[in-house]
Amino acid sequence: MxxxxxxxxxxxxxxxxxxxxxxxxxxxxxxxxxxxxxxxxxxxxxxxxxxxxxxxxxxxxxxxxxxxxxxxxxxxxxxxxxxxxxxxxxxxxxxxxxRGYASQPGVARFHQTFLETVQMCGGRLSEPLLLGLYQLKSGETLKKITSGAIMAELRLGWQLARRGRLVLKLPRRLKGAGEIKEMFAKAKERE
CATH class of the missing domain: 1.10.1060.10 (Alpha-helical ferredoxin)
Known part of the structure; x- marks a missing residue:
């Protein structure tokens, strides 16, 4: 050694x-x-x-x-x-x-979807939007629809919303949303 x-x-x-x-x-x-x-x-x-x-x-x-x-x-x-x-x-x-590292499948997709959601919502996170976009990007939406798994997920989402654990509306934009947009633009330029 x-x-x-x-x-x-x-x-x-x-x-x-x-x-x-x-x-x-x-x-x-x-x-x-x-x-x-x-x-x-x-x-x-x-x-x-x-x-x-x-x-x-x-x-x-x-x-x-x-x-x-x-x-x-x-x-x-x-x-x-x-x-x-x-x-x-x-x-x-x-x-x-x-550099193309990801410890588990879907990790990079989730990370990118999270950042996109924050960018779309002006600096805030919308959990329903994050979940929906991630689901669509996973490529397994059709399989979940045909197997019925999507209904179980929707029921769970509805139960969470009824208990106030999942807010189904888009969050209000932050006062500094313009600054956040600039930060994302600068980060995109560096790529």
């Missing part, structure tokens, strides 16, 4: 995208101890930062953790050095998409 040769290339690319360098991490593990989703992660947030410091990009891009992260920013808030750990996760998701 050969010794690990750390690479600073990933660190440098992250430094251009984020305000605080991941090199500021001293592995206190506050990010991991506060994260509500560690039960579903293959790498804890502190390990993600450590692997980024070592330049082990392939391992990071192939991990389930970057897709499990909901960007709740608990880790970022808890970090004593101000590292935007949620921002690192988001950057890794986008890099994984650019």
């Amino acid at each position: 050969s010794p690990l040769e750390p690479s600073a290339a990933l660190q440098e690319r992250l430094a251009t995208a984020l305000p605080v360098s991941v090199a500021a991490c001293f592995q206190c593990k506050k990010c991991s101890s506060g994260c509500p989703l560690t039960f579903a992660m293959d790498l804890l947030p502190d390990r993600v930062i450590r692997l980024a410091l070592l330049g082990l990009e392939e391992q990071l891009l192939g991990s389930r953790t970057i897709w499990v992260c909901s960007s709740c920013e608990t880790c970022t808030t808890r970090c004593p050095n101000g590292i935007d750990i949620a921002g690192v996760m988001d950057w890794l998701k986008e890099e994984a998409l650019r």
